[in-house]
Structures are given as C-alpha cells and as structure tokens.
Amino acid sequence: MKLLRMKPGHGEIVLAEGDVAVPEQERELIEAFRRELDAGMWAAVPTQAPGGRREAELVKSFDEVPRDAERVIFFPRAAGGAPRPTR
Amino acid sequence: MGLPLGTAAIVLVVLLWELARPTLKRALTRARELWAAHTLKGTGRRGSAPVGYDPGRERRAERRARALLRSCVTEHDWAMYRELGFLRVWGGLGARADGATGVAASYAYLIYPHKPIVAYVPDTSELLNEYCVAFPDMSKPYGSARLPDSDDVLAKWMALTADERRLVGEANMHLPGRQVDPDRVRRDLARLKRWEQELCDRRAGSVRAA
Numbered sequence: 001m002k003l004l005r006m007k008p009g010h011g012e013i014v015l016a017e018g019d020v021a022v023p024e025q026e027r028e029l030i031e032a033f034r035r036e037l038d039a040g041m042w043a044a045v046p047t048q049a050p051g052g053r054r055e056a057e058l059v060k061s062f063d064e065v066p067r068d069a070e071r072v073i074f075f076p077r078a079a080g081g082a083p084r085p086t087r
Numbered sequence: 088m089g090l091p092l093g094t095a096a097i098v099l100v101v102l103l104w105e106l107a108r109p110t111l112k113r114a115l116t117r118a119r120e121l122w123a124a125h126t127l128k129g130t131g132r133r134g135s136a137p138v139g140y141d142p143g144r145e146r147r148a149e150r151r152a153r154a155l156l157r158s159c160v161t162e163h164d165w166a167m168y169r170e171l172g173f174l175r176v177w178g179g180l181g182a183r184a185d186g187a188t189g190v191a192a193s194y195a196y197l198i199y200p201h202k203p204i205v206a207y208v209p210d211t212s213e214l215l216n217e218y219c220v221a222f223p224d225m226s227k228p229y230g231s232a233r234l235p236d237s238d239d240v241l242a243k244w245m246a247l248t249a250d251e252r253r254l255v256g257e258a259n260m261h262l263p264g265r266q267v268d269p270d271r272v273r274r275d276l277a278r279l280k281r282w283e284q285e286l287c288d289r290r291a292g293s294v295r296a297a
Contacts, residue, residue: 006155006224006235006238007148007224007228008224008227008229008234008235009141009144009145009229009230009235010144010148010151010228010229011149011150011151011152011154011155011235011238012151012152012155012238044245044246046245052161054164054248055248055249056244056246056248058245058246058249058250058253073155073159073241073245075238075241076222076223076224076225076232076234076242078220078221078242078254078257078258079222080221080257080259081219081220081221
C-alpha cells in the first residue's frame with residue numbers, strides 16, 4: 001500500500017509505502033496516515049466497481065481503508081470559495 | 088525699475104522650467120527604471136514573476152498530476168479531460184453511469200481546474216448552480232497553496248464521487264454565471280455531446296468492420 005499526498009508545485013509525493021500484512025510496516029503506514037489527518041488533510045481511496053466504474057471513498061481512519069487498497073491519496077480539505085473570475 | 092526686472096526674471100524662470108520639464112521628466116523616469124532593474128538583478132528576480140516561481144517545476148508537477156488523474160478515472164473520462172479540458176460526474180451517485188438503478192441521473196456536474204463545479208441538467212443543458220470550492224494547501228511548500236490543475240480536478244472528482252453531499256455542503260453555492268461564463272459552459276456541453284456522439288459512431292463503425 002502506498003500513501004500519496006498531493007502537493008502544490010510538485011504533484012503527488014509518496015509519504016509511506018508498505019505491506020499491511022507486515023506489522024512493522026503497517027505501524028509506519030498508520031503513523032503516516034494519522035499525521036496527514038492531523039494536518040487537516042482528507043484521505044481518499046480510489047476504487048473500481050465490478051462494472052468498471054471508477055469512484056473514490058473518503059476514509060477517516062486507517063481501519064476504514066480496505067486491506068487490499070493499493071493507495072490512499074491525501075489532499076487538502078475542501079474550502080468554500082474559489083479564485084476571482086478570469087473571464 | 089525693480090518691479091519690471093523682477094517680473095521679467097520670474098517670467099524667464101517659468102519659461103525655462105516649462106522648456107526643461109519634459110526632458111527632466113524623461114530623465115527621472117529613466118533613472119527610476121534603471122534603479123528598479125538594478126534592484127531586481129540584486130534579488131535574482133525578473134519581471135513580475137512571484138518569488139520562487141519556476142515554470143519548469145510547475146510543468147513537471149502538472150505532468151505528475153495528469154498521470155495520477157489518469158490512473159484514477161476511466162479511459163472514457165480521461166479521454167474527455169484530455170480532449171475537452173473538463174470532467175463530467177453524474178449527480179445522485181451516478182445512477183446513469185452504472186445503470187444499477189435503471190434510473191437516469193437527473194443532474195450532473197462539470198469539473199474544471201481551479202474553477203467552480205457547475206451543476207446542470209443533462210437532458211436540457213440547463214445550468215443549475217455553481218459550487219465554489221478550493222483545496223488550498225496552507226503549508227505552501229513552494230510559496231503557493233494552489234495544487235496543479237489536474238490534482239485540483241482529481242480532488243474534486245474524488246470528493247464528489249465519494250461524498251457528494253459533503254462536498255456540496257463545504258462549497259459556496261451561487262447561481263450560474265457568478266464565476267464561470269454560462270455561454271462557455273453551454274458551448275462545452277455542446278462539445279461534450281458532439282464528442283460522445285463521435286465516439287459512439289467510431290465504436291459502432293469498428294464493430295461493423297469486425
């Protein structure tokens with residue numbers, strides 16, 4: 001499993017990578033996961049339904065991450081408002 | 088005798104000033120420009136680019152972001168974004184997209200990079216609302232809180248497909264036209280319709296050929 005984070009001026013970075021079946025690696029993944037949530041990030045797991053449909057699932061704790069998920073993507077939480085119009 | 092001489096002297100000074108003023112003004116402007124250029128050179132800045140802005144880095148960031156987006160959405164959606172510059176997400180948990188309920192979605196969203204999400208009625212192309220939402224990274228790793236364009240689109244796509252209600256709740260809702268030109272959205276909807284029709288025709292053609 002890979003924990004990725006979107007970053008301005010860079011694109012995504014790998015925060016942690018490991019096998020959830022290995023306790024030590026799972027601990028590292030959990031710690032990295034908590035750090036990002038504490039920093040106010042949202043976490044999403046991209047998924048694919050049997051029909052081929054793609055969507056994402058927002059997770060609030062590491063327990064909610066499917067064990068077979070390949071990656072969790074962290075991104076800044078949504079805030080109302082947007083840049084001024086450019087038209 | 089003194090009064091005429093004094094008056095003549097004042098007139099002379101005023102005339103000289105009026106003659107010399109344009110030249111002095113130009114010289115002063117030039118001196119200011121030279122000083123500004125000297126200051127910029129000293130700080131390593133050029134023109135009006137923000138501090139730390141590196142166009143090469145931004146391009147690389149966008150390339151990574153596009154690869155990430157591509158790995159998350161369907162081939163159809165990726166082609167839509169690559170060719171049209173926006174993504175469509177069906178509303179109401181995408182009933183139309185998977186056909187699970189057999190009921191067509193009554194509304195959908197258009198996701199543009201760094202612009203509000205636009206809700207519309209697919210059957211009539213009527214625009215419903217704009218949802219102004221941003222994903223600012225306040226740690227500003229390179230001096231900016233703004234994600235690369237494709238990361239912004241992916242963040243909106245993930246949030247919408249995962250929890251539409253929550254994202255809509257976080258956003259500021261406005262009537263259409265507040266930030267995104269409604270004519271542009273209508274043109275984009277027409278482009279999307281044409282694009283999907285052509286795609287459909289191409290698929291039908293390849294099936295017939297097979």
